[in-house]
Amino acid sequence: MSALRALFAGLLAWTLLVAPVSAVIETYEFSSPELEKRYHRLSQELRCPKCQNQNIADSNAPISQDLRQLVYQQLEAGASDDAILDDMVRRYGEFVRYRPDTEGAALWLWLAPVALLGTGLVVLVLMLRRGGAVAEAPVLSDEDRERLDKLIAEDDQ
Amino acid sequence: MRRLKLFLPLGIFALLAVLLFRGLSLDPQALPSALIDRPLPAFSLPSLAGDKTLTPDGLIGEPFLLNVWATWCISCRVEHPYLQRLAAEEAVVIYGVNYKDDSAAARAWLAELGDPYVASIVDREGSLGLDLGVYGAPETYFVDADGVIRYRHVGVIDERIWTERLQPIYQQLRTEAGR
The missing domain is CATH 1.10.8.640 (Cytochrome C biogenesis protein)
Structure with a gap:
């Protein structure tokens, strides 16, 4: 070994x-x-x-x-x-040149990865924020809770 | 707004599809010449006929085609009859650059197949080819009456390419020279 x-x-x-x-x-x-x-x-x-x-x-x-x-x-x-x-x-x-000058059209090549990464981060942050707001647990009404207890009790039998 | 957002993936897909579809018809070998709108590079090389030394000043005067050819280049052989037709029937001025070739073989080639060139520049070491940015024969440079390179065509010139793309360019150079 x-x-x-x-x-x-x-x-x-x-x-x-x-x-x-x-x-x-x-x-x-x-x-x-x-x-x-x-x-x-x-x-x-x-x-x-x-x-x-x-x-x-x-x-x-x-x-x-x-x-x-x-x-x-x-x-x-x-x-x-x-x-x-x-x-x-x-x-x-x-x-x-494999490393073109940062001029003219080649500037897009240099900037595109940074721009894409930036956009991705912004989207990620927005999604995380919105996700936090939605994630609050919905509260059951008394009526619903009663029904749920009954269903569970039925199931246990 | 929410509903519009559902279409976002479809939009991105459509954009990508258009870009990729466009990519299918692009030629990855195409390499724009860096010498467009720049004067002919300096050179002083013998003519293939051996009777004189050719320099840019000797060529400049009226618009001409500078055709890079060699006997080892198979596509040049394909292109050759059409160049002869252009020179003979349409009075197109064509100079040749005999690129990294054996001069004796090149002379035999022209004797056998005909000579469409006003003169051919012997570029045995490929130095003029390097200065022109040649990366594969045949290549044809369109030079205007002032000795400025205006267009570069890579590949064989045939009737379709000439009438559709190249003839208008050559005609424009002639018109400019006429003024």
């Missing part, structure tokens, strides 16, 4: 450790490890324009290879993360 548990614990630890490795196909020589870190972060954040839902780090589409190369070249040329992202947006629109 404890051997089985140890096995499960081992497997769990293994999946947690292994999961966040992305499959980049070609390897680039970076002049500094800092650049390489930024490269990985950028290629995870940029979305492949041709694919439906993949970042360019995961995708093997030719366009993703081109974009990875472009990111690499711009990083080595000393461009900042923002400059690289802006350059990509200029070519492909906000579509290429």
Whole structure:
């Protein structure tokens, strides 16, 4: 039993450790490890324009290879993360970013969850309040109580 | 008021149904071009015929179509005869971008199937394609007389798409240029 548990614990630890490795196909020589870190972060954040839902780090589409190369070249040329992202947006629109700017139509995306949560809370509070008012127990009239006692007495016999 | 509230779920359902039904007819691949109403990106690339270097200034003058094609692109082959008809019968000005292709194969392709292009830009590395925001050939950009990109069509141009959607756009660019 404890051997089985140890096995499960081992497997769990293994999946947690292994999961966040992305499959980049070609390897680039970076002049500094800092650049390489930024490269990985950028290629995870940029979305492949041709694919439906993949970042360019995961995708093997030719366009993703081109974009990875472009990111690499711009990083080595000393461009900042923002400059690289802006350059990509200029070519492909906000579509290429998995975290779009909080501007224009994308603002709705950022605000919608908050607005929905807020509406839900308001509705919940209203319902709870109204529920409290209705929940007062109805009082039986003397006549009804008499009938009820009689019915119970009949039932007991 | 109470009775109206009973219809609330029905209303929400109807709203969702309308939205979802609309979603059925949306193309998830559609990606609006970021370059609409922006000038052509700068480039200086050889022509496929090999006789000159093409730059935006060399192309600009009258409205034209910039058609991204390649010999490895099967849909381009489908589209090709119709582009030839447009160039020959309707005098549509079409420039080509030979995108990430082998130039010898591209020349053979044009020799065999005919050449609807005024000239084709050789974009072997795909750098112009990147600047244009190309994500899959064939793509066709509509450029006005001032060199500003006004429309982008992704996919094959055929007779139905041309007459219904694209011809009016091209005609409008020509009319604007005539003024």
